[in-house]
Amino acid sequence: MLTLLVTNSLRLLRDYMAEQVERQAAQIGPVLIAALVAPLAQRDYATVQAVLDESRAEHGIDYLVVVDAGGKTAASSGWGRDTQLPEADARFELIGQDGLARYDVVRPVTLAGQKLGTLHFGLDLAQIVAARRALLTQGVVIAVGELMMSIGLLTLLGYWLTRHLAALTRASEAVAAGNLTPAPVAEGDDDIGRLGAAFNAMSRAVSERIGDLTDARDAQSKLIAAVEQEHARMLSLLAAMDIGVLLVDPAQLVVYENPAYRRIWRIAGDATVVGRSWAEVFAAAGVGVRNAEPWRQSLAAANEQFEMMLDDERIVSQRFHAVNDLAGQPLGRLWLFEDVTEDRRLAQQLLAAKEAAEAGQRAKAMFLATMSHEIRTPMNGIIGMTDLALMTELNDEQSEYLRWVKSSAESLLTVLNDVLDFSKIDAGRLEMELVPFAPQDLLDEITGIYSSIAAQKGLVLDWRVTGNLPQRLVGDPARLRQVLTNLVSNALKFTEHGSVSISVNAEGIPTNGRQWIGFAVTDTGIGIAQDKLDHIFSPFSQADSSTTRRFGGTGLGLAIAARLVQLMGSQLAVDSEPGRGSTFHFGVIFSIVEANPNPVATPLPVAAAIAEARPVGRILLVEDTPVNQRLGQALLGKRGYQVSLAADGLEALAAFDRERFDLILMDMQMPNMDGLEATRRIRAREVAGERRIPIIALTANAMQSDRDLCQAAGMDDFVAKPFRADEMFAVIEKYLTAAG
Numbered sequence: 001m002l003t004l005l006v007t008n009s010l011r012l013l014r015d016y017m018a019e020q021v022e023r024q025a026a027q028i029g030p031v032l033i034a035a036l037v038a039p040l041a042q043r044d045y046a047t048v049q050a051v052l053d054e055s056r057a058e059h060g061i062d063y064l065v066v067v068d069a070g071g072k073t074a075a076s077s078g079w080g081r082d083t084q085l086p087e088a089d090a091r092f093e094l095i096g097q098d099g100l101a102r103y104d105v106v107r108p109v110t111l112a113g114q115k116l117g118t119l120h121f122g123l124d125l126a127q128i129v130a131a132r133r134a135l136l137t138q139g140v141v142i143a144v145g146e147l148m149m150s151i152g153l154l155t156l157l158g159y160w161l162t163r164h165l166a167a168l169t170r171a172s173e174a175v176a177a178g179n180l181t182p183a184p185v186a187e188g189d190d191d192i193g194r195l196g197a198a199f200n201a202m203s204r205a206v207s208e209r210i211g212d213l214t215d216a217r218d219a220q221s222k223l224i225a226a227v228e229q230e231h232a233r234m235l236s237l238l239a240a241m242d243i244g245v246l247l248v249d250p251a252q253l254v255v256y257e258n259p260a261y262r263r264i265w266r267i268a269g270d271a272t273v274v275g276r277s278w279a280e281v282f283a284a285a286g287v288g289v290r291n292a293e294p295w296r297q298s299l300a301a302a303n304e305q306f307e308m309m310l311d312d313e314r315i316v317s318q319r320f321h322a323v324n325d326l327a328g329q330p331l332g333r334l335w336l337f338e339d340v341t342e343d344r345r346l347a348q349q350l351l352a353a354k355e356a357a358e359a360g361q362r363a364k365a366m367f368l369a370t371m372s373h374e375i376r377t378p379m380n381g382i383i384g385m386t387d388l389a390l391m392t393e394l395n396d397e398q399s400e401y402l403r404w405v406k407s408s409a410e411s412l413l414t415v416l417n418d419v420l421d422f423s424k425i426d427a428g429r430l431e432m433e434l435v436p437f438a439p440q441d442l443l444d445e446i447t448g449i450y451s452s453i454a455a456q457k458g459l460v461l462d463w464r465v466t467g468n469l470p471q472r473l474v475g476d477p478a479r480l481r482q483v484l485t486n487l488v489s490n491a492l493k494f495t496e497h498g499s500v501s502i503s504v505n506a507e508g509i510p511t512n513g514r515q516w517i518g519f520a521v522t523d524t525g526i527g528i529a530q531d532k533l534d535h536i537f538s539p540f541s542q543a544d545s546s547t548t549r550r551f552g553g554t555g556l557g558l559a560i561a562a563r564l565v566q567l568m569g570s571q572l573a574v575d576s577e578p579g580r581g582s583t584f585h586f587g588v589i590f591s592i593v594e595a596n597p598n599p600v601a602t603p604l605p606v607a608a609a610i611a612e613a614r615p616v617g618r619i620l621l622v623e624d625t626p627v628n629q630r631l632g633q634a635l636l637g638k639r640g641y642q643v644s645l646a647a648d649g650l651e652a653l654a655a656f657d658r659e660r661f662d663l664i665l666m667d668m669q670m671p672n673m674d675g676l677e678a679t680r681r682i683r684a685r686e687v688a689g690e691r692r693i694p695i696i697a698l699t700a701n702a703m704q705s706d707r708d709l710c711q712a713a714g715m716d717d718f719v720a721k722p723f724r725a726d727e728m729f730a731v732i733e734k735y736l737t738a739a740g
Helices: 002-041 045-058 126-177 189-239 257-263 278-288 292-301 341-390 398-427 439-456 477-493 545-551 555-568 606-611 625-639 648-659 675-685 703-713 725-739
Strands: 062-066 071-079 102-111 116-122 246-247 256-259 305-309 315-324 330-339 435-437 460-467 470-474 497-508 514-523 573-577 581-593 618-622 642-646 663-666 695-699 719-720
Touching: 002 062, 002 116, 002 126, 045 071, 045 435, 045 703, 126 189, 189 341, 246 257, 246 278, 257 330, 278 292, 278 341, 292 305, 292 725, 341 398, 341 625, 341 663, 435 439, 439 460, 439 477, 439 497, 477 497, 477 514, 477 555, 477 581, 555 581, 618 625, 618 648, 625 642, 625 725, 642 648, 648 675, 663 675, 663 725, 675 695, 695 703, 695 725, 719 725
Parallel strands: 460 497, 618 642, 618 663, 663 695, 695 719
Antiparallel strands: 062 071, 062 116, 102 116, 246 256, 246 330, 305 315, 315 330, 435 470, 470 581, 497 514, 514 581, 573 581
């Protein structure tokens, strides 16, 4: 714009000067012509010369030349006579063709229409050019000054206006250089301020995103490290495994094998497996498999497990697993191979050992059953005959001897029962019964049995109850009696002075018809040292080796009691101090029976039981041992029963066919025909609709399995030898009364 302004000013100045020069030329020309007409007409060239000189000096004329009508120079001022005159300028130019600042004008000089000559003059434009130059210089200076001022102002204005953009630029350059979290830029209400706010928001978002990406990268790095670690562990584990591993991808190519796989299949070190198809690999392996066709069929059917025999007598177990991703898409197949040759050999050895152990256990059970039978049979005669002898008229010495015989026999029977019970418990064949019983009657029975022993030693034997003891409970009274009897017997054995007491704690609150009841047997005997308490419940163990010599015993009683208490769901414990006695205690949860429909009668002594004898029927006694025949006849006869004898099962069948009996007492082991077969045949011969005759096993086979055999053969009840007369009579009368 300044250039246009200056250019336009110069143009206007030129036009103005041209107009002034032309006007000056127009003014000078007529004046000079008027002044030259007369001299020129008179050919007074001196006057013409004087006019020219005077005019040139006063009017800023560069030169003046008058040429006469003949074309000769009449006068000249400022121009050489011999110099060619310039032509008149057609238009105004500050700088002419000859490079001079001059305006050339040619005017004719006429008089009355007659041409007297020609006036040539040139106006000096040097002042105009100087003025023009000065004006141009001033304009340029002004323009440059204004331009510089404009540049400065615009620079300042631009800097002020773009200062935020500069900050944005620097921040952007910093971001481009790698600094993704530059310093915040200024914000404002204008567009640039809002742009800064947007940049800051973007920077914060980028920073947060960078933080998230950094966390994600760190987590990914940790995950990658964990995966690599787990991968390394897995490879190490697979390499260390004795199980061969073969992994196949979806393209049916082997992608992994572990060293165990190569060992199992005897693959040479330079043979390649990875990268080959599994069909090709298994085809090569199948050369060493006996009966390879079933194996190939299992591969085709993808059986989960298959076992094969190799040519080198090794047995290899194969397992197949399909490998899928989390979405259930197949990733390949996995085969596991294991050399189970040694396992199968050990399994066969274990099976043989198991069969041998079972055979030994059966032999042990058979031995115990046989020994039990062979010992119980004479024991039954010894104890029974001793009871019968004690009921005869004897002097004091004879009675004492017989009582010692009976005591020794009962001690031997206790040992025998302990051995059998321990054997049954150890074999896990002892089962607990759940039947109603009266706990007070049971306590009375136990104290009644041992009251004479306590009296002989001058000891006090009693029982006491704290709380409200229910009249009837549901449990196994026989095993509870066995535990308490064992504890009372031990307490009496190891107590020389003082007392033995059975304590029953019934203070527990019944819950859902069940109540916890605690039992404790306390004595004032020799006590047990603390370092021996952990051993007294072990089989065949006592607190001191001298105890056996002094008090006797097998060391099985407490072991059996402890295991019976465990079967009841409790634990037998002991508190003891040497010289002050011991307390054995345990607790059992029983179900409560509201009423007692079948009171348990207290067993009577043998003499009392026989004294209540009354004839109630005919009994067939099937027994092969003469002593037991004589004993049975004597006891049953004194009770008032009519007794017939049979020595084996065949005689029993003949007697059954010949006579009518109200009850049969049947031994199990007899010659010719045992009691089980005889019972089965009697049941088969009974006529439908007639009364079923009660058959009671009276046998020395006292195992639970013997009871089960008797029941399966058709017997109604079981009495083990040696038996108490009152127990046998109670069973007999139960069935005769029911039949009567």
